[in-house]
Amino acid sequence: MNEQQRARRPGGRSARVGAVVHQAVTDLIGERGYGNFTVGEVAARAGVADSSIYRRWGSLESLLADVALARLNARSPMPDTGTLAGDLRTYAAQVAREITGPDGLAVVRLAVALSGNGPQGLGAGDDLLAERMRQLQSMLDRARDRGEDPPDALDVLDHILAPMYIRVLFGLVPLTPDYIDGLVDRLL
Amino acid sequence: MNEQQRARRPGGRSARVGAVVHQAVTDLIGERGYGNFTVGEVAARAGVADSSIYRRWGSLESLLADVALARLNARSPMPDTGTLAGDLRTYAAQVAREITGPDGLAVVRLAVALSGNGPQGLGAGDDLLAERMRQLQSMLDRARDRGEDPPDALDVLDHILAPMYIRVLFGLVPLTPDYIDGLVDRLL
Structure with a gap:
């Protein structure tokens, strides 16, 4: 896959998961404030498995830092x-x-x-x-x-x-x- | 009780409860960060009943504002x-x-x-x-x-x-x- 093809396909499953998880975190912070939700609740909101979040970010803290x-x-x-x-x-x-x-x-x-x-x-x-x-x-x-x-x-x-x-x-x-x-x- | 007597006795049970509850809140924020503790945990740390905190401050949010x-x-x-x-x-x-x-x-x-x-x-x-x-x-x-x-x-x-x-x-x-x-x- 060359650069142009990559540019046409910025998505893929990994990017989609990243986007929905980031949005879920932003929404939950807006609704409840920092510190008032769990990895499980982020996962449920994003429609992904808890294990997908732990595998990629390791912890809620790392995920929050990534979003910021x-x-x-x-x-x-x-x-x-x-x-x-x-x-x-x-x-x-x-x-x-x-x-x-x-x-x-x-x-x-x-x-x-x-x-x-x-x-x-x-x-x-x-x-x-x-x-x-x-x-x-x-x-x-x-x-x-x-x-x-x-x-x-x-x-x-x-x-x-x-x-x-x-x-x-x-x-x-x-x-x-x-x-x-x-x-x-x-x-x- | 005149002003001078009041000045000599700033304490009493209410002031003592206020002081220990404020300190418990400050300690818990330092240890766990904001949002990571309950009224029950503040009460336990301060050695007072949950009901004493709710009666005086109404909610955790009001108590936190009072401390700040x-x-x-x-x-x-x-x-x-x-x-x-x-x-x-x-x-x-x-x-x-x-x-x-x-x-x-x-x-x-x-x-x-x-x-x-x-x-x-x-x-x-x-x-x-x-x-x-x-x-x-x-x-x-x-x-x-x-x-x-x-x-x-x-x-x-x-x-x-x-x-x-x-x-x-x-x-x-x-x-x-x-x-x-x-x-x-x-x-x-």
């Missing part, structure tokens, strides 16, 4: 607009859209829950954060290569991501375009 | 140093000490969990946030009365509290005095 990673990373690719201000504004707007969308609060709360939930959860949260920070650093490195003077990745976390995460968690929404651009302008 | 409120409010009174910079630095350092202390992560995670956990949890989170914002606004109002030019309370949330909360949740600690003062200086 997929949502926060794959769905918000890093922009490359040609300017630092443009990149940061686009990036901030993407994150805002993701975390204020239908499943947004569930995803943010999942990331938070994983970040402090014992060694396994902590590890999952660290991976999540490390991957996100790596992508962000690449964007900032491109700005430096163009001769711009980018902030540190941790400053972006502190003054763009953290305010948006906390406002979503505390229900202080919507995040308006003016508010989001204001966070970027203040940082730059 | 008590920890985040009563233990961090607002400073009054005579200058805005002094007040904000002292306040930020107090919050940092509370959220990086032995039970700090548990308290922050509890506040986050309550903030998005359905109508009852959301209401508890709203109360928590509203009370915190009211105290903060009083401090900022005093600065304005002195002729200083204070930021909005929401700017303090966005650029001092949110970064510290997110760093604790993501395990990016310690929060050093330089880091905390830097957040204040950047905002002012």
Whole structure:
């Protein structure tokens, strides 16, 4: 099977199971909150066997980390607009859209829950954060290569991501375009 | 019983029950994470009857909100140093000490969990946030009365509290005095 054929057939049983299980987890977090459901309930909702979940993810904690990673990373690719201000504004707007969308609060709360939930959860949260920070650093490195003077990745976390995460968690929404651009302008 | 006598006897059975139940909740959150214990388990840990908890707090959710409120409010009174910079630095350092202390992560995670956990949890989170914002606004109002030019309370949330909360949740600690003062200086 060559690349083109693979692109035409992204599915297959494994991908379908992945998609329905991820959606079942997102739905259950939205309905019940983190920590209030079991692997068995995920399996029942997704219409797959418990053993399929344990074989693929090993534990509920690993499955939850996989869902959070997929949502926060794959769905918000890093922009490359040609300017630092443009990149940061686009990036901030993407994150805002993701975390204020239908499943947004569930995803943010999942990331938070994983970040402090014992060694396994902590590890999952660290991976999540490390991957996100790596992508962000690449964007900032491109700005430096163009001769711009980018902030540190941790400053972006502190003054763009953290305010948006906390406002979503505390229900202080919507995040308006003016508010989001204001966070970027203040940082730059 | 006059005021002085009351002050000498802050305890009594009700206060003792309150203290042991609060500590049991804090311990269980630290050990198991939010959402992974019942009223019965809190009661057993505290050495009181289930009915005592239901009579006083009504539900696990209300009890959790009460614990979060008590920890985040009563233990961090607002400073009054005579200058805005002094007040904000002292306040930020107090919050940092509370959220990086032995039970700090548990308290922050509890506040986050309550903030998005359905109508009852959301209401508890709203109360928590509203009370915190009211105290903060009083401090900022005093600065304005002195002729200083204070930021909005929401700017303090966005650029001092949110970064510290997110760093604790993501395990990016310690929060050093330089880091905390830097957040204040950047905002002012």
